[in-house]
Every structure is written in structure tokens, then in C-alpha cells.
Amino acid sequence: MLRDYIVFLARAFVLSFSGSRLFYAWMALLTVVAAIGGHVFCRQLVDGLELTGMTDQISWGVYIANFTFLVGLAAAAVMLVIPAYIYRNQDMHDVVLFGELLAIAAIIMCLLFVTVDLGRPDRFWHMTPYLGKFNFPSSMLAWDVVVLLGYLLVNVHICGYLLYMKYLGRKATPLFYMPFIIISIAWAVSIHTVTAFLYVGLVGRPFWNTAIVAPRFLGSAFTAGPGILIIAFQIIRYYMGYQISDRAIHTLRNIVTASLLINLFLLSCETYKEFYAASSHSSSARYLFFGLEHLGHYYGKLVPWIWTAVLMQLAAGIILIIPPVARKIVFLNIACVLANIGIWIEKGMGMVVPGFVPTPQGTVVEYAPTWSETLICLGIWAFGLLLFSWMLHLAVPIMMGKFSFRDRVGVATEAESKAYAA
Amino acid sequence: MPNDSDDPSRTGSSSCRADPGQEGMGRRELLKAGMGTMAALATLAGVTAPLLSLRDGPSLDEFLQRHYTQLTPEMMEKILARIEHEIAFRYGVKTSVRDYKPIPDVEFAYALNLNRCNGSRRCVYACMKENNIPLDHPEQAYIRVVELDNDSLDLEEGNVLYNHDQVPQEGKYYIPIQCQQCRKPPCTKVCPVQATWTEPDGVTVIDYNWCIGCRYCMAACPYEARRFNWSRPKFEPEQINPDMGYLSNRIRPRGVVEKCHFCLHRTRQGKNPACAEACPTGARVFGNIRDPKGKINFILKNKRVYILKADAKTIPRFYYFFDR
Incomplete structure (x- = not known):
């Protein structure tokens, strides 16, 4: 048993480094970008966070913005898990694993974004229960660490178990994964709710201190995640030869459409409250959408961004609610890209930065990420993509039966080369 | 796209590495693996190169x-x-760095006379000197003074960057804001590692050697009282105040949060905080709120007192009052 598993790991290691030239080029490109990000992060370790655009007034920036967006991506896997395992939808069953692998990559990116944001990453161990001083259950950040790590473990277990059983050619025992599937459904909702509560629970930041943040986060997450998977499925189908039915893609399309409309509805609820009942608590929203005048200066760096985000989501919404258009894969792809960029802006920088403007003492300061911040972000994104590509590189041949226990001598390369030759 | 499946050496390599019982790999494979390892090591060296110049690890x-x-x-x-x-x-x-402990039966509170404060910022400068805040980082000061028009109480209409030849300006008044030492502090609640807490004498402190620098407390504070050490502070030796407290004014490391601590290295020895001592108008009154005959309780009973952002229900130990 153990020997089989070690052989599996060794073969998976070898398979990781064999593939077509395109595979090598793609992985090399991602490695280079990730390495540049890593290099700049090491510089940040030496010089401190003064390399970023953050200030005492705007103390969270693009790192936490990306973190927030990626928690959503991770949570979105649940939109495949529910139809696949609860409603036994066969189309979803064929692809649900990709959603869970995306969740794994997204969570690891989340943890990296939190780490690069820390002033003292060397003290990360202070969060370990018993060894350190974990402020649980009081701190929402402590909750977030618990739910993110838990979600990561649950998904690693589900994916690892199902893939290894498939590799062995054995039928997976439901007892070993179904309970975790059920847990993962509730857990997916919880990771994004807790991330929302992280913001909501702050009495001094009226822009975040609103009950609608968690529903908005879920709405945007269930738009963005399935949207990215629609595109990922086409890439997997085209380059890796794994058959994914159009029906699976169009099931996701329905999910994206409904979620995007809900997200736009919730956004409009929030803007109505902020602008119709405009109190001093609306200053942040005014800053975000129209800019603020303070001591004779105009501050409005985020204004073009948020309107771009709103227009992109509206455009995506229009495409998606016209079925004959949305069924055309080109338009569907355009809608998914527009929705994702829109949401990345809206719940990233458009959510984090205005919470700090104006400051509690009434001053207005603006934020823009520096080059080092940007390169570190790109590095983490590249690393996440690298991870996702690598997991697909191993998972797809297993799912196609081309990388399995039975043919463990010599057949692996044949399987991959077939899988990766276009 | 090229199809490598016919390449016999490839197939050989993966099978024999997967199964250690077989014979060694081909020369070409060995070369490839060697080059791959070299490239990986070179990348790793390039990524971690900046760490060689780390001086304050x-x-x-x-x-x-x-x-x-x-x-x-x-x-x-x-x-x-x-x-x-x-x-x-x-x-x-x-x-000399000491760990000053709270005095039993003492709970500190502050009262600030808004009629007297003239916006001179003497408290700010005294605080920076006392608490080893680098002078080239004035924004790091624990106290910020907001200048407001006489007819306004809205901080958003205020100006913290005022720069006049003469203070007070006609028609203006001034509100210095520092840590309000809340009885229900939102900052300590959110800290994921309990690096900040309220001491028995009412002072909320930070263990600079425990803070992980996530800055959640800064987002949580409704008074903008907390500062972060974005870089390592730089000092000339003569600028450093050598009387230091572990939880108060010792030089902070890079990457941690700091804020006003009511000068506990002074006040726990019975002295006034540096800001109160420096105030030229006597606007600042510091004392023990558990002393029924103390100055603080006199003010609370006899003056028109208000607290900042009462709606946040943080219940500060810092009071503002009007004389007339």
C-alpha cells in the first residue's frame, strides 16, 4: 500500500517535468514572473513595507484587495460541488474536480497575499494555537485563518483521495469523501462570509460596516469563479484533450448570469442607501464614485476605476441575459472576462481603499500601488497559475485513465504526450 | 505541436526513475536533469539575493x-x-529599558480643555521627543491636532496640516487627537495574536516583539490613533531618549504597530505624560479617575464634557471639555 503510494508520488514527480514544448514554455513563463515577484518580496523583507504605497491612513492596499477577490474564487467551487454531488448532475460531475483544484490554488494565493502584507512574516507562528497566542474566537482574522486552512485541507483531501483512487483504478468509497463534500459546501460559504465579517465588524469604518457585504461577496464570488472556470474548461478541452461537454459550460453560464444579476442588484441597494440617505457615513462612497473635495483639493483616483467596473459588469449582464447571444461561446467568454475584471476592481481596490477614505480624523489621503507591490502581486498570481496548471497536468491524465497504477512502467510518457499534443 | 512519444530515451527515463529497481538513465536525460537543477538553483539564488543585505533580522x-x-x-x-x-x-x-508595571488602584484618564488649547502643537513635539519618534517622520506622531472653524464639530471639515505663523487663528479652535484608551477598545478585539491589550491601569499597550504587523487594529481604530513602522526608524544618537519602557517608548522594530500609551514609563512612576507637561496653556489634565477627589473627577462633575465619536460606544478614557 505505502509502496504503491510512494511509487505514485515518484511517477507524479516525473510526469510534472515531462510535457510538450508549449507546456514547458507556459510553465517557464509563469516561473519567471513568480521568481521576479519572489525577488521583490525578498527586497520588501529587507527594506520593509515602505516599498509599498500604503500609509498610516490607508493601511491596507492591493495585497488585501487581491486576497479578498481570491477568497471568492476559492468559495466559488461550491457552485460546481452542489450540482455535481447533491443533484448528481453528470456534466458537473465530470468537471467538479477542476473547481476544487482551482479552490486549492486560490486559497494558497490568499495565504501568500496575507503573508506579503504582514510587517513581520517571521512571526507568523504567533498565530499557532497553544504555541502562540491565537485570539480565537474574538478576532475575525483568527477566524479567517481557521476557515481558510480548514477549507484548504478539506479540498486537498477530496481531490487527493478521488484522484488517487482513480489512479489505482478503484472505486472511491463514499464514506471517505462524501462527508467532506458536505462539509466543504458549508465551509465554502463560511470562508467568504468570514472574510466579509472581517470588514463588517469595524465600527469606525462605515463604508464596510454594513450587513450587505457578505451577500455581495458571495454574489460576486459566484460570478467570478464559474466565469473563470468557463474559460479554463475551454483551455483544458482544447489543449489537454479532456472531453468537457458544452452542457457543463452552459450550466455554469446560468450560474454566472444569476449571480451577476444578484451582485448588480446588491450593489445598487448599497449605492441607493449611500446616496439617497447621504449622511457623513456616505463620504467613502462619494469618494469612490465621484471623488471628494478636501481643503481645496480634489481627490478622485478611484473614480475611473469604479465606473469601469460597473460598466464592465453591466455589459456582461446585458450579454448574459440575451440567451441567443450568451450561447455563442465568443460572447460568453467576453462576458466572463468583463465580469471578472469588473468584480476584481469592485471588490478589490473598490472595496478596500474607500473604507480608509476619508480617515476617521477627517483627512483625505489617496493610495496607489507602487511597482514593487504590483510585481509581488503579479508574482503571486503567476505562482497560483503555475500551481493550478501543475495540478491539471497531473489530474487530467489520471481522470482520462492515461496515468494509472496498472501501466506504471513506461506508459506515463505516452499518456502525457497524447494528452498534451494538440 | 511536436509529439515526443516516439523518443525512446524519454520513455526510458520516466520509467526507470519511477521504478528505482531499473538501470540508470541515459546521458542525455542526465544532462537535462542536471541543467534543470542548475536553472532551479540559479533562480532560487536570484530570488533570495536581496536577503543578503538584511541587517535588522x-x-x-x-x-x-x-x-x-x-x-x-x-x-x-x-x-x-x-x-x-x-x-x-x-x-x-x-x-535603560525597563518593564514598568501598573500601580494598583490607579486608572489613568485624560481631560483636555478645548477653550484653552491654542493649536501650538507643543504636545506633538514633546511626544515625539519623549517617545523616540523619528523627527523626519512627523506623520508618525501619536498626536494629531485638527483645526476646526468655531461653528463646526465635523472632523471632515477640519485640517490637520495647518501651518500658520501664529496660533490660534481667529475663528478657529483645535482638537488634539491621540489614542483615546477606550474601555471597549475595538483594536484589541481584532488582533489575531493578542499583541495588544488593555492593562489594569486602563492603558492599551502593544508588545512590539509579538505584533505580526497585519494592521487590522489600524483599520479597527475609530480614532486613527495607531501608526505602523513602515521602515526601520533612523536616529542621530543625540535624538534618542534613553529612558525607555518595554511597552512604551523603546525604539520600535520595523514592521509593527505603535501608538500613544499615556507615557506609561513616566506615568507609572507618578509623573505626567510628556504632552501634558509640554502644554503651554494648561489645557491638558492627566490623572487617576479612581481618585474621587482628583482633578479628572472634578472636571467630569463640573464641566461640559464630551467624548469623540460617542456613537462608536468605545467609551474612551480621554475626555474633551469646555470651560465656558
């Missing part, structure tokens, strides 16, 4: 140091000696 003792509340007096003695040694090494100054 933690020592092993500092890295393994426990939380403040878990330290025995002996451990604390060693830590204080280590910190003194570090400051001497980095800044060339001999200092």
Missing part, C-alpha cells in the same frame, strides 16, 4: 520570544538586556 532569542504575559521576571530581565544591547549596537546609545 530577528536574532534566534527574539524569534523564539514568548508573549508578554507568558514571560517570567528572569526571562524579562534577559530580554531587556538584549534590547539595550541591540539599541547600543544599532544606534550607538546607552539606554
Whole structure:
């Protein structure tokens, strides 16, 4: 048993480094970008966070913005898990694993974004229960660490178990994964709710201190995640030869459409409250959408961004609610890209930065990420993509039966080369 | 796209590495693997190269140091000696770092007379000097003074960057804001590692050796009282105040949060905070709120007192009052 598993790991290691030239080029490109990000992060370790655009007034920036967006991506896997395992939808069953692998990559990116944001990453161990001083259950950040790590473990277990059983050619025992599937459904909702509560629970930041943040986060997450998977499925189908039915893609399309409309509805609820009942608590929203005048200066760096985000989501919404258009894969792809960029802006920088403007003492300061911040972000994104590509590189041949226990001598390369030759 | 499946050496390599019982790999494969390893090592070296110039990384003792509340007096003695040694090494100054404990039955509170404050910012400068805040970082000061029109109470209409030849300006009044030492502090609640807490004498403190620098407390504070050490503070030796407290004014490391601590290295020895001492108009009154005959209680009973952002229900120990 153990020997089989070690052989599996060794073969998976070898398979990781064999593939077509395109595979090598793609992985090399991602490695280079990730390495540049890593290099700049090491510089940040030496010089401190003064390399970023953050200030005492705007103390969270693009790192936490990306973190927030990626928690959503991770949570979105649940939109495949529910139809696949609860409603036994066969189309979803064929692809649900990709959603869970995306969740794994997204969570690891989340943890990296939190780490690069820390002033003292060397003290990360202070969060370990018993060894350190974990402020649980009081701190929402402590909750977030618990739910993110838990979600990561649950998904690693589900994916690892199902893939290894498939590799062995054995039928997976439901007892070993179904309970975790059920847990993962509730857990997916919880990771994004807790991330929302992280913001909501702050009495001094009226822009975040609103009950609608968690529903908005879920709405945007269930738009963005399935949207990215629609595109990922086409890439997997085209380059890796794994058959994914159009029906699976169009099931996701329905999910994206409904979620995007809900997200736009919730956004409009929030803007109505902020602008119709405009109190001093609306200053942040005014800053975000129209800019603020303070001591004779105009501050409005985020204004073009948020309107771009709103227009992109509206455009995506229009495409998606016209079925004959949305069924055309080109338009569907355009809608998914527009929705994702829109949401990345809206719940990233458009959510984090205005919470700090104006400051509690009434001053207005603006934020823009520096080059080092940007390169570190790109590095983490590249690393996440690298991870996702690598997991697909191993998972797809297993799912196609081309990388399995039975043919463990010599057949692996044949399987991959077939899988990766276009 | 090229199809490598016919390449016999490839197939050979993967099978024999997967199964250690077989014979060694081909020369070409060995070369490839070697080059791959070299490239990986070179990348790793390139990524981590900046770390060679790291000068203020933690020592092993500092890295393994426990939380403040878990330290025995002996451990604390060693830590204080280590910190003194570090400051001497980095800044060339001999200092005394002590761990001042709260005085029993004392709870500090502050009252500030808004009729008297003239916006001179003497408190700000005294605070910076006392608390080892680098002078080239005025934005890091624990106290900010907001200038407001006489007819306004809205901080958003205020100006913290005012710069006049003469203060007070006609038609203006001034509100200095520092840590309000809340009875229900939102900042300590959110800290994921309990690096900040409220002491029995009412002062909310930070263990600079425990803070992980996530800055959640800064987002949580409704008074914008907290500052972050974005870089390592730089000092000329003569700018350093050598009388330091572990939880208060010792030189903070890079990457941690700091804020006003009511000068506890002074006040726990019965002195006034530096800001109160420096105030030229006597606007600042500091004292023990548990002393029924004390100045603070006199003000609370006899003056028109208000607190900042009462709607946040943080219940500050910092009061503002009007004389007339």
C-alpha cells in the first residue's frame, strides 16, 4: 500500500517535468514572473513595507484587495460541488474536480497575499494555537485563518483521495469523501462570509460596516469563479484533450448570469442607501464614485476605476441575459472576462481603499500601488497559475485513465504526450 | 505541436526513475536533469539575493520570544538586556529599558480643555521627543491636532496640516487627537495574536516583539490613533531618549504597530505624560479617575464634557471639555 503510494508520488514527480514544448514554455513563463515577484518580496523583507504605497491612513492596499477577490474564487467551487454531488448532475460531475483544484490554488494565493502584507512574516507562528497566542474566537482574522486552512485541507483531501483512487483504478468509497463534500459546501460559504465579517465588524469604518457585504461577496464570488472556470474548461478541452461537454459550460453560464444579476442588484441597494440617505457615513462612497473635495483639493483616483467596473459588469449582464447571444461561446467568454475584471476592481481596490477614505480624523489621503507591490502581486498570481496548471497536468491524465497504477512502467510518457499534443 | 512519444530515451527515463529497481538513465536525460537543477538553483539564488543585505533580522532569542504575559521576571530581565544591547549596537546609545508595571488602584484618564488649547502643537513635539519618534517622520506622531472653524464639530471639515505663523487663528479652535484608551477598545478585539491589550491601569499597550504587523487594529481604530513602522526608524544618537519602557517608548522594530500609551514609563512612576507637561496653556489634565477627589473627577462633575465619536460606544478614557 505505502509502496504503491510512494511509487505514485515518484511517477507524479516525473510526469510534472515531462510535457510538450508549449507546456514547458507556459510553465517557464509563469516561473519567471513568480521568481521576479519572489525577488521583490525578498527586497520588501529587507527594506520593509515602505516599498509599498500604503500609509498610516490607508493601511491596507492591493495585497488585501487581491486576497479578498481570491477568497471568492476559492468559495466559488461550491457552485460546481452542489450540482455535481447533491443533484448528481453528470456534466458537473465530470468537471467538479477542476473547481476544487482551482479552490486549492486560490486559497494558497490568499495565504501568500496575507503573508506579503504582514510587517513581520517571521512571526507568523504567533498565530499557532497553544504555541502562540491565537485570539480565537474574538478576532475575525483568527477566524479567517481557521476557515481558510480548514477549507484548504478539506479540498486537498477530496481531490487527493478521488484522484488517487482513480489512479489505482478503484472505486472511491463514499464514506471517505462524501462527508467532506458536505462539509466543504458549508465551509465554502463560511470562508467568504468570514472574510466579509472581517470588514463588517469595524465600527469606525462605515463604508464596510454594513450587513450587505457578505451577500455581495458571495454574489460576486459566484460570478467570478464559474466565469473563470468557463474559460479554463475551454483551455483544458482544447489543449489537454479532456472531453468537457458544452452542457457543463452552459450550466455554469446560468450560474454566472444569476449571480451577476444578484451582485448588480446588491450593489445598487448599497449605492441607493449611500446616496439617497447621504449622511457623513456616505463620504467613502462619494469618494469612490465621484471623488471628494478636501481643503481645496480634489481627490478622485478611484473614480475611473469604479465606473469601469460597473460598466464592465453591466455589459456582461446585458450579454448574459440575451440567451441567443450568451450561447455563442465568443460572447460568453467576453462576458466572463468583463465580469471578472469588473468584480476584481469592485471588490478589490473598490472595496478596500474607500473604507480608509476619508480617515476617521477627517483627512483625505489617496493610495496607489507602487511597482514593487504590483510585481509581488503579479508574482503571486503567476505562482497560483503555475500551481493550478501543475495540478491539471497531473489530474487530467489520471481522470482520462492515461496515468494509472496498472501501466506504471513506461506508459506515463505516452499518456502525457497524447494528452498534451494538440 | 511536436509529439515526443516516439523518443525512446524519454520513455526510458520516466520509467526507470519511477521504478528505482531499473538501470540508470541515459546521458542525455542526465544532462537535462542536471541543467534543470542548475536553472532551479540559479533562480532560487536570484530570488533570495536581496536577503543578503538584511541587517535588522530577528536574532534566534527574539524569534523564539514568548508573549508578554507568558514571560517570567528572569526571562524579562534577559530580554531587556538584549534590547539595550541591540539599541547600543544599532544606534550607538546607552539606554535603560525597563518593564514598568501598573500601580494598583490607579486608572489613568485624560481631560483636555478645548477653550484653552491654542493649536501650538507643543504636545506633538514633546511626544515625539519623549517617545523616540523619528523627527523626519512627523506623520508618525501619536498626536494629531485638527483645526476646526468655531461653528463646526465635523472632523471632515477640519485640517490637520495647518501651518500658520501664529496660533490660534481667529475663528478657529483645535482638537488634539491621540489614542483615546477606550474601555471597549475595538483594536484589541481584532488582533489575531493578542499583541495588544488593555492593562489594569486602563492603558492599551502593544508588545512590539509579538505584533505580526497585519494592521487590522489600524483599520479597527475609530480614532486613527495607531501608526505602523513602515521602515526601520533612523536616529542621530543625540535624538534618542534613553529612558525607555518595554511597552512604551523603546525604539520600535520595523514592521509593527505603535501608538500613544499615556507615557506609561513616566506615568507609572507618578509623573505626567510628556504632552501634558509640554502644554503651554494648561489645557491638558492627566490623572487617576479612581481618585474621587482628583482633578479628572472634578472636571467630569463640573464641566461640559464630551467624548469623540460617542456613537462608536468605545467609551474612551480621554475626555474633551469646555470651560465656558
